[in-house]
Amino acid sequence: MVIRYYLRCEHCQKTTLLRIAVGYREKEPFYFECEHCSQAISGNLLLDQRNARIEGLEVDGAVPIDSEEADYILTYDPNFSHAGGETLEGLTLTPFLQMTERHDMLESIQRLAYLNVIAREVVPDLGRIIRNYKSGNWPQFEMGVRKHIPDDLPVALPLDRNRALYLLLELCMSPIATSKAHSELIDFFTGYTVRLAQTRSDSFNAFLAEANRMEYLKKTQNEALDLYPRFFRLLDEFRPILPEWDPEHPDQDFPTDLRVTGKSGYHDLKSLYVDGYEVTCRALTLVTGLINLTHRNNHHAYLPHPTLKNNFLPSSMTDFHEKSHAPKLEMLVEEPAFHSWLAKSLDANLRNAIGHNTISYNTGTGYITYPVNRRGTRVASITYGEFLTRLLRILLRSHQVNHLVKILFVYLYWGSEYEPT
Numbered sequence: 001m002v003i004r005y006y007l008r009c010e011h012c013q014k015t016t017l018l019r020i021a022v023g024y025r026e027k028e029p030f031y032f033e034c035e036h037c038s039q040a041i042s043g044n045l046l047l048d049q050r051n052a053r054i055e056g057l058e059v060d061g062a063v064p065i066d067s068e069e070a071d072y073i074l075t076y077d078p079n080f081s082h083a084g085g086e087t088l089e090g091l092t093l094t095p096f097l098q099m100t101e102r103h104d105m106l107e108s109i110q111r112l113a114y115l116n117v118i119a120r121e122v123v124p125d126l127g128r129i130i131r132n133y134k135s136g137n138w139p140q141f142e143m144g145v146r147k148h149i150p151d152d153l154p155v156a157l158p159l160d161r162n163r164a165l166y167l168l169l170e171l172c173m174s175p176i177a178t179s180k181a182h183s184e185l186i187d188f189f190t191g192y193t194v195r196l197a198q199t200r201s202d203s204f205n206a207f208l209a210e211a212n213r214m215e216y217l218k219k220t221q222n223e224a225l226d227l228y229p230r231f232f233r234l235l236d237e238f239r240p241i242l243p244e245w246d247p248e249h250p251d252q253d254f255p256t257d258l259r260v261t262g263k264s265g266y267h268d269l270k271s272l273y274v275d276g277y278e279v280t281c282r283a284l285t286l287v288t289g290l291i292n293l294t295h296r297n298n299h300h301a302y303l304p305h306p307t308l309k310n311n312f313l314p315s316s317m318t319d320f321h322e323k324s325h326a327p328k329l330e331m332l333v334e335e336p337a338f339h340s341w342l343a344k345s346l347d348a349n350l351r352n353a354i355g356h357n358t359i360s361y362n363t364g365t366g367y368i369t370y371p372v373n374r375r376g377t378r379v380a381s382i383t384y385g386e387f388l389t390r391l392l393r394i395l396l397r398s399h400q401v402n403h404l405v406k407i408l409f410v411y412l413y414w415g416s417e418y419e420p421t
Helices: 095-102 105-121 123-135 138-145 158-177 180-199 201-213 216-233 235-244 266-296 317-322 328-332 336-342 348-355 384-414
Strands: 002-009 015-021 027-033 040-048 053-060 062-065 072-076 360-362 367-371 379-383
Touching: 002 040, 002 053, 015 027, 027 072, 053 062, 105 123, 105 158, 105 235, 123 138, 123 158, 123 216, 138 158, 158 216, 158 384, 180 201, 180 266, 180 384, 201 216, 201 266, 201 317, 201 384, 216 235, 216 266, 216 384, 235 384, 266 317, 266 328, 266 336, 266 348, 266 384, 328 336, 336 384, 348 367, 367 384, 379 384
Parallel strands: 015 072
Antiparallel strands: 002 015, 002 062, 027 040, 040 053, 360 367, 367 379
């Protein structure tokens, strides 16, 4: 259901026809900028969900008026993207009806409904469970995690707690991650480490010992764990792109003909992207260590960079860890499966633009623009929906990185004779 309001900008007096869809909250927030003068206009659609009534509109920066004429038009839906193209003379279908024409409605609604169940029943406990795991408060960890895992699953030993936590994380991320591709990737991680444990036992143990001593495993895990509660706090920001998200093909671009209107969490989303990027890049220390073991039986034995050559030639795993992140991805080309896994996820230009505050978002056009060279003479433009998709992709990759860390922790707990089933 879409409600129409005519809003007159308090600054320039131009009128925008706001088509705002009814969401599921009592107060549905919105934000946009006047297309004529860039005045910030924000507010809430007030809903009585119990009695299925619309209570009215709170708005700052504009005044609701009784009119049938407008200078501009904006469609806003908290849960779905839309194709745009609407004009004051010819309005399009609502975003929800557009989505049902693009997709198998049953599959999309089932996945989104399950995500809502997780957000309602599991996520409220997630942050506390993660904090208790990180601090080693095992009685409280067990009390929290027991609500969401099988009753007969043990949680007394480090390996048990590790398994219980990751079962919970996989449950929470299942609407985003669960797919054949995700399962095959975890199987690849498992098989890769099994072969090293069996064929490079002494070197593999030396790698694990150093990764543990330097706290690469613990820090990567802790930083990755911090991302989950932050993602779910911002879940409403992602809802418009979720019907388009295909867990089987997470590298797929967001359709360029669909529009998503940003909400109030844009700056928090930028911060989350940077941290997801940093976590994944720091984990490349572990990934390249495994590659070095496979090809040279020494986790310190790096080859020169494929393009930078000796200008990027780490002398050790520690040296690699301390180098700048941008060139690191290409150090994975020796193992195509690792490289292709992350090739489309690590956008150094986008990360640096956010970090240097040289990124801009135009709510009128729906595009984000950022420089792709140091001087800022070349820029890239992506839709807001594509930005959210790239952020969701980097969160998925950090989740998968966390799985690799979990596997390496298992070897620490059980030793190199461990053979996963």
